[in-house]
Amino acid sequence: MTDSSIASTSRPAGSAASSSGFSLGGLFRRPEVGAFMGMVLVFIFFSYFGYDRNFLTPFGTSSWVNAASTVGIIAIPIGFLMIAGELDISIGAVVPAAKMSIAIACGFYGLPIPVGLAITFAIAAFIGWVNGMLVTRTNVPSLIVTLATLFAVSGLTLFLSLLLTDTTSQALTSPAWAKTLFGDYHFWGFQSSVFWWIGLAALLYFLLHVSPWGNWIFALGGDQESARNAGIPTDRLKIALFILASLTAALSGVCETVLSNSATTTTNFALIFNTIIAVVVGGVLLTGGFGTVAGVFFGTATLAIVQQGIGYTPFDRNLSSLIIGVMLLIAVLMNDTFRNMATSISSGKKK
Amino acid sequence: MKFGKTIAAATVAALMSTSAMAADIAVIAGSIEDGFFNLIKKGVDDATLVVEANGGTVNYLRTQNYDNFGPDLVTLINQAVAQGVDGIAIPVWVPEAQVPALQAAAKKGITIMMYNSGQQVKEEVKGVNYFGSDEFVAGVAGGEYMAKAGAKKILCHIQVPGAINLETRCNGVKEGAEKNGAEVVVLRVPANLDGDITGTAEAIKSELVGDQSIDAVITLAAWASDAATNAVAQIGAVDRVRVGTFDMNPAVLDRIAKGTQTMAIDQQPYLQGFLATSMLAAHLDFGTELATDPVLTGPAIVDGSNVETAIAGVKLGAR
Amino acid sequence: MTDRTPVLEMRSVDKSFGPIDVLHEISLKVHEGEVLCLLGDNGAGKSTLIKTLSGVHQPTRGEMLMDGKPVHFARPKDAQELGIATVHQFGGTYPLMSIGRNFFVGAEPTRGIWPFKVFDRKKANAIAVKSVQDFGITRITDGDRLVGGLSGGERQSLAIARAVYFGARVLILDEPTAALGVKQAAHVLRIVNEAKKRGLAVIFITHQVMHAMAVGDHFAVLIRGAVAADFRKGEKTREQIADLMAGGESMADLEASIEGYMETHEGHPPPAAE
Numbered sequence: 022m023t024d025s026s027i028a029s030t031s032r033p034a035g036s037a038a039s040s041s042g043f044s045l046g047g048l049f050r051r052p053e054v055g056a057f058m059g060m061v062l063v064f065i066f067f068s069y070f071g072y073d074r075n076f077l078t079p080f081g082t083s084s085w086v087n088a089a090s091t092v093g094i095i096a097i098p099i100g101f102l103m104i105a106g107e108l109d110i111s112i113g114a115v116v117p118a119a120k121m122s123i124a125i126a127c128g129f130y131g132l133p134i135p136v137g138l139a140i141t142f143a144i145a146a147f148i149g150w151v152n153g154m155l156v157t158r159t160n161v162p163s164l165i166v167t168l169a170t171l172f173a174v175s176g177l178t179l180f181l182s183l184l185l186t187d188t189t190s191q192a193l194t195s196p197a198w199a200k201t202l203f204g205d206y207h208f209w210g211f212q213s214s215v216f217w218w219i220g221l222a223a224l225l226y227f228l229l230h231v232s233p234w235g236n237w238i239f240a241l242g243g244d245q246e247s248a249r250n251a252g253i254p255t256d257r258l259k260i261a262l263f264i265l266a267s268l269t270a271a272l273s274g275v276c277e278t279v280l281s282n283s284a285t286t287t288t289n290f291a292l293i294f295n296t297i298i299a300v301v302v303g304g305v306l307l308t309g310g311f312g313t314v315a316g317v318f319f320g321t322a323t324l325a326i327v328q329q330g331i332g333y334t335p336f337d338r339n340l341s342s343l344i345i346g347v348m349l350l351i352a353v354l355m356n357d358t359f360r361n362m363a364t365s366i367s368s369g370k371k372k
Numbered sequence: 373m374k375f376g377k378t379i380a381a382a383t384v385a386a387l388m389s390t391s392a393m394a395a396d397i398a399v400i401a402g403s404i405e406d407g408f409f410n411l412i413k414k415g416v417d418d419a420t421l422v423v424e425a426n427g428g429t430v431n432y433l434r435t436q437n438y439d440n441f442g443p444d445l446v447t448l449i450n451q452a453v454a455q456g457v458d459g460i461a462i463p464v465w466v467p468e469a470q471v472p473a474l475q476a477a478a479k480k481g482i483t484i485m486m487y488n489s490g491q492q493v494k495e496e497v498k499g500v501n502y503f504g505s506d507e508f509v510a511g512v513a514g515g516e517y518m519a520k521a522g523a524k525k526i527l528c529h530i531q532v533p534g535a536i537n538l539e540t541r542c543n544g545v546k547e548g549a550e551k552n553g554a555e556v557v558v559l560r561v562p563a564n565l566d567g568d569i570t571g572t573a574e575a576i577k578s579e580l581v582g583d584q585s586i587d588a589v590i591t592l593a594a595w596a597s598d599a600a601t602n603a604v605a606q607i608g609a610v611d612r613v614r615v616g617t618f619d620m621n622p623a624v625l626d627r628i629a630k631g632t633q634t635m636a637i638d639q640q641p642y643l644q645g646f647l648a649t650s651m652l653a654a655h656l657d658f659g660t661e662l663a664t665d666p667v668l669t670g671p672a673i674v675d676g677s678n679v680e681t682a683i684a685g686v687k688l689g690a691r
Numbered sequence: 692m693t694d695r696t697p698v699l700e701m702r703s704v705d706k707s708f709g710p711i712d713v714l715h716e717i718s719l720k721v722h723e724g725e726v727l728c729l730l731g732d733n734g735a736g737k738s739t740l741i742k743t744l745s746g747v748h749q750p751t752r753g754e755m756l757m758d759g760k761p762v763h764f765a766r767p768k769d770a771q772e773l774g775i776a777t778v779h780q781f782g783g784t785y786p787l788m789s790i791g792r793n794f795f796v797g798a799e800p801t802r803g804i805w806p807f808k809v810f811d812r813k814k815a816n817a818i819a820v821k822s823v824q825d826f827g828i829t830r831i832t833d834g835d836r837l838v839g840g841l842s843g844g845e846r847q848s849l850a851i852a853r854a855v856y857f858g859a860r861v862l863i864l865d866e867p868t869a870a871l872g873v874k875q876a877a878h879v880l881r882i883v884n885e886a887k888k889r890g891l892a893v894i895f896i897t898h899q900v901m902h903a904m905a906v907g908d909h910f911a912v913l914i915r916g917a918v919a920a921d922f923r924k925g926e927k928t929r930e931q932i933a934d935l936m937a938g939g940e941s942m943a944d945l946e947a948s949i950e951g952y953m954e955t956h957e958g959h960p961p962p963a964a965e
Contacts, residue, residue, distance in 0.1 A: 074431070080454035089504065179533075179562065189560065190534030192468040210450060233799035233810045236788075240796045243785030250767050250783070251797035281443045281469035285534045287563040289439040299582060311787040332433050332451050338413075341434075 052311075055359025056303045056319035060350030061327045063082050066348065071333030079209035081333065086211060089325035090218035092292065093318065094273045095301040096227045098266040100317040103300055104229075104249030106242040106309035107156060107163035112270040113293040114174035115148055119274035120181050120284035121191060128193035128284075129186050129280055141271050148174060153260030176289040190285040193278055204279030214276040221269065226314040238262070242309035299324045302349065304356050323352050395426035395656035398452035399649055400445065400462040404434045405567050408593060408619055408641060412488070414689050415645025423653040430649060431455065438532050438566050442469035446680045452482075458656050459483040461648040463504070464490025464497070465535050471496050483656060487648035488489070489537035490640070491666055500655055501662055503647040505639035505670035507537045510618065511544015514590055514637050514669045518545075519552035520617055521634060523588035527579055531572065531596055535562040538592050541618060542585040545590055557586070569599045579601035580613065588614040594621040594636070601633055620674065622686045628679045639670030642690040696759040698746070699723050699775070699861050700894040704753035706743055713739045715917040717753070721861065721909070726883060726893040728903035730932065731913030737896050740913065741865055744894065745777040746770030774860035778850045780869055787840030790823075790831065791816035793838050794853050822852040826882050844875030848882050855886060862886055863894045868902050880905050900932050 068077050075081045095112055102109050119141050126137035148170060155166045182189055195204065203213050214284045229235035240248040241255050249255045303320025305312030305355045331341045399416050401409045413432060420430040433451065434574035435444040445462075446469050452460050453476070460482055464470045468489065474484055474497040486499040494502050518526055526549050528542040546556040559579055565571040580586055580603060589604070591597045604613045614634040617624060619641070627633035647667065654660045674682045685691035697720035706714040713736050721727040742748045744755075744765030754761050757773055764770045777783075784793050788928050792799075795815045801808040816834025823831050828848050831841070838846060847867050854862055862881065868876040883906045887893055897903050903910065910927075912920040912935045920927075920935050927935075 074455040078454065080450075084447070084451045084454050087450070091443070175562065188534065190466075210454065231809050233801050233808055236792050236796060236799050236810060239788050239792065240785055243787055244783065247783040247785070248770070248781075248796065250777075252768060252771070253797050277440075277443045281446050281466075282472065283442045283466055283468035285442065285466075285563075287439055287441070287532070288536070290564055291437050291439040306787075310785065328436070329447070329451065332431065332448070333455060338404075338432050338434065 051313075052304050052359065053313040053316040053319065055356035056313075056316040056323070058359060059302060059355040060319045060323040060326065062355060063323055063330070063348050063352055065332030067326055067333060070335070071330055073335075074333040076142040076330060076333040083206075083208075083212075083215075084212035084333075085322070085325040085329040086215055088329050089321045090212060090214040091273050091277055092295045092299055093321040093322065094217045094276075095212065095266065095269050095292070095302075096220055096296045096321050097222060097314055098262065098269050098315050099296045100244075100300040100303065100305045100312055100314070101225070101229065102163075102262050102266055102303050103307065104242045104309060104312045105259060106245065107259065107262070108297075109152060109163065109167045109263060109266045109295045111148065111152060111167040111170040111174060112266060113289050113295065114171045114178065115267050115270040116277075116289050116292060117121060117143055117284070117286055118148070118174050118178045119271035120278045121178055121286055122271075123275050123278055124191035124193040124284035125182065126184060127195070128191050134199045138226060138275065141275060142268060145267040145271035146264050149264035150260060152267070156263070157256040157259050169218050171288070171293075175286075178288075180284045189287075190283060192283050195279045199279055203276045204281075212276070212280060214273065214280070217272060217276060221272075222314060222318050229314050234258075239310060242311075244310075267355035272315055282312055295324060298349065302352055302356060324349070327352075395423060395459060395622050395653045396429045396431075396455075396457045397423065397459045397461060397652055398433055398455065399645070399647065400448045400452065400455045400460060401432065401434045402441075402463070402465070403423075403437050403566075405437055406593075407595060407621065409434065411548075411641040411690065412645035415642040415647070416649045418647035419646045419653070422650055425659055428653055428657070430653075431457070435506075438535075438563055441532070441535070442466035444471050446473045447507045453477050453480060457482060459485060459652045461485040461487060461652050463488035463537075463544045464493050465537060467493050467536065483652065485648050485652040485655070487644040488639075494666070501651060502545070502666035503644045503651070503669055504666070506666075506668055507540040508544040508547075509668075510637050510639060510671035511541040511546075512548035512551075512615060513544075513673060514541075514618070515545035515548025515550075515554070515556065516552055517548075517635055517673060517675075518588045518590060518614060519549045519554035521588075521614060523554050523614055525583075525586045526588040526590055527553055527576070528556055528558045528672065529572075529576060529589065529591045529596055529600065530558060530568045531591075531593055534563075541592050554588075557583075567595065569595060569602065572596055572599035573602040573606070576600050577606055580604065580607055580609065583629060587612060588616070588634075591615070591617045592619075593617070594619040594624050597627075597633060597636070598623055598678045601627060605632075614650060620682065620686065622683075625674070625679055625683045625686055628674065628676060629683070631676070635673055635675040636682075637670065638672045638674055638691065640672060640691070641669075643669040695722055697756075700756045700759075701744070701750075702754050702756065703876060704740055704743065704750045704755065706748060707751045713916050714743070717916075717918055719911060719918070721892045721894055723860075723892050724887055724890050725908045726887050726906050727909045727911065728907035729894060729896045729911055729913060730898065730900065730903055730935075731896075732898055734915075735913040736916040737913055739916075741777060741863055741894075741896060744770070744861075744863055745775055752917050754774075773861065774858055776854035776857070776859035776861070777863045777865065778847065778854060778867065780866045783850055784838045784846050787837060789816075789835045789837055790832035790841075790849065791819045793849065794819035794822070794834075794856075798857065811952075818856070821847075822856045823849055826852050826855075826885050828878070828882075842875055843871050844878040847871075847879045851879075851882050851886060855889065855891065859891060861892045861894065863896070864947070865896050866898070867895075868897065868899060871928075876902060900929055904929065904932075 100107060122141040122144055125138045126132045126140050127134055152167055152170055156163045205213055229238060237253045237258055240253060241258055245255055299321040302315055302323050304316035327345050331344060336344060403414055416432055433448045445466060460477060471493055478484055478498045483501045484497050485501060486494055487503040489504060491502045491506060528545050530538045530542060532538055541629050542558050549556045559577045576599060589600045591600050594617055597615055600615045604610055604615060610632055616635040618637045620636045620638055624633060624636050682691055699721050701717050701719045704714060704717045718897060731735060743750055746767045746769050791812060800811040800814045802811050803809045820831060820834045828850055867879050880902060883893055895906060908924050910922055911918050
């Protein structure tokens with residue numbers, strides 16, 4: 022009957038071509054396309070207004086790509102947590118904690134970088150584990166749990182830094198190999214973190230959309246009780262996701278520290294907002310159960326383009342924040358339109 | 373190319389860029405949330421009129437906040453380089469991060485002009501000149517003033533711990549105070565309280581309540597003295613605890629006129645912005661260089677004796 | 692027929708939560724290829740009973756037997772492994788996931804070797820769609836469709852098809868038709884019959900007598916935690932069953948007293964002073 026036409030017009034996340042060949046319409050109904058179109062829109066806007074200041078050149082591009090990478094590395098695991106129905110705002114303190122860890126271990130105490138890395142990632146994994154344990158063992162919502170760890174870690178970072186080094190900032194000089202790997206500029210000014218971001222995105226895409234464990238994450242966020250009854254180890258999965266978020270926060274912090282040769286104890290509250298914005302602009306539902314890695318990737322890029330691109334435009338700088346707000350709103354509206362198209366058409370119309 | 377540029381200019385109700393032959397400058401400043409830089413901006417804006425009259429452009433770049441200051445400043449420096457500017461006017465607050473980035477920019481032929489902070493690294497980044505206050509000298513002046521006015525124990529409040537200019541100020545306060553028989557205790561609060569008047573007031577209040585021998589407070593930003601005087605008023609110690617601050621705003625001058633605040637140390641940010649921008653452009657366009665190097669725009673101490681003239685300047689947004 | 696060993700049996704099961712006694716001396720049997728309807732008004736203890744059958748709760752007293760042998764379920768997983776599947780009112784399905792993914796949650800088919808296992812989407816979709824179509828739902832053809840786009844009845848059907856596919860021997864359906872319209876309820880009842888034909892034992896919990904009578908072979912009425920009546924199909928009429936569920940008071944008497952009140956007071960409640 023009309024089965025094949027229903028099949029070709031109703032393809033949500035994760036699907037490939039229908040039997041009738043590649044369908045452009047089908048492609049456009051994938052939910053991550055919304056985030057992509059939002060990114061294209063803001064890119065065109067800033068390309069036009071920033072043209073004179075070289076926004077479209079490779080160096081101009083690396084400007085926003087670099088900014089995207091430091092947020093993007095953390096944003097995807099935060100997206101996973103949001104899909105699984107949880108929030109993690111402690112990353113605002115985990116990043117400076119990681120920064121100070123490597124800076125103090127290697128800059129102050131002179132330990133070799135691999136040792137510093139081991140210490141830093143161990144600390145981050147521990148914080149993630151604590152987050153996961155508190156969320157799964159108590160009934161406290163993850164927003165509150167991670168708010169508490171945010172302040173606890175922030176305070177500990179400041180306290181330990183003053184205790185060990187008497188100051189709140191630390192310099193770090195890294196050997197050439199560490200610089201290349203974590204904190205240097207490559208090609209046209211692209212930071213090492215950019216390559217980590219792209220690699221991590223590919224890996225996490227595989228995890229969420231291709232591997233069976235991704236199914237577990239969606240189920241966990243969709244209906245935790247049913248997921249548990251279906252045999253999914255929901256507690257262990259959540260803890261693993263919190264640890265993943267903290268580890269990537271540490272990676273981002275390490276890259277930034279090696280690049281800028283310095284670390285301070287300041288809690289990065291703005292980062293919390295930025296990761297959540299990137300995730301939501303990328304199409305992940307705040308209520309959980311839905312989202313795509315590509316979406317978060319594009320959402321992060323959108324945010325970076327808007328925040329960095331403003332410096333290339335001739336607009337009055339006092340209007341910067343206003344323009345950023347408006348552009349983000351437009352990007353999200355574009356996103357919503359596409360997602361609604363994707364899910365409504367896939368629910369099928371009776372023929 | 374020119375046609376497209378003209379269209380863009382016509383649709384934008386702000387400053388326009390024209391030919392690429394004259395000086396294109398980037399002026400990098402601090403957090404967009406920090407009112408202090410509005411004073412710098414007035415200086416930059418006034419100088420921009422001259423720069424544009426000579427066919428150049430000025431791009432004023434600021435960070436979003438102080439949450440990730442070092443890396444954010446490096447991002448802005450790289451942005452300026454990507455934009456192909458001829459010169460960068462910039463304070464250095466985080467030397468380990470900023471110096472390599474500025475050196476890389478200098479290698480590309482970009483001229484560096486410094487202002488507000490980082491005088492000690494001027495040679496490393498091949499800075500043409502420095503327009504600002506010597507933080508240490510200003511601190512000494514402040515500490516000395518308070519001690520001579522009768523303070524015995526001074527609390528020095530740092531709102532962004534680790535920021536080199538702020539740390540240096542308190543070090544100066546210590547020296548000036550100790551030379552005149554007073555002791556100094558430093559209060560470093562978490563940087564997320566930066567700009568938070570209530571939070572800062574409470575933090576200072578707890579120190580004052582906890583240590584009744586403190587009889588003076590010096591803050592390093594005008595808004596912080598709003599918080600400090602608030603704290604002092606809360607515990608009813610206006611007659612016992614003197615408040616002084618770095619930098620000014622209308623409220624500060626009001627209080628000095630009324631007597632609830634003792635003094636303000638003005639580094640005259642308008643001059644910093646104005647001179648850094650105009651001198652950089654002049655250097656790029658005409659090759660000029662000032663014989664005085666560094667050029668100190670402060671400290672200038674404003675207290676009850678000279679507050680009236682200062683108030684006039686604040687009304688014009690320049691002080 | 693009734694001489695066979697019941698697949699699942701409860702003998703004098705009590706369940707208390709601290710001082711509160713919820714179930715009293717429950718004895719039930721269900722055989723393969725039979726539908727046992729558990730009827731009861733709200734608050735009769737139906738949900739506690741289901742949870743005890745599916746291993747969420749443990750009986751305080753009494754025993755449960757499968758195929759004549761005593762069993763003890765410490766967790767829901769134990770019951771599931773022995774083939775007891777529970778389908779809840781809203782299907783226990785994930786609206787934002789595709790049909791294929793929904794079908795295989797927790798038991799995903801994979802290709803490749805660890806840790807590079809790939810979720811075999813094509814296989815999952817094919818099996819899911821075939822299972823559902825075998826039950827008579829022909830409208831579902833695309834395993835990539837999101838479950839949220841299916842009707843309530845289709846979602847129930849999917850959940851039942853899934854349970855059957857994974858080898859359930861006992862299907863416990865918790866108020867499957869409560870939230871459905873007439874046509875969709877008919878759909879679900881057809882599927883229950885199909886499951887029965889395939890040899891499953893079905894425990895059908897409901898408070899809607901008409902639906903129960905459409906599929907039930909054996910009925911038990913639960914009132915305040917105890918089995919008030921136990922009879923086979925054809926032994927009682929619809930009115931008698933409804934009366935039993937309402938706790939003995941005749942439905943007709945209840946209706947009459949309400950009508951009488953409406954006439955004398957024109958529908959208004961009595962003034963406080965009277």
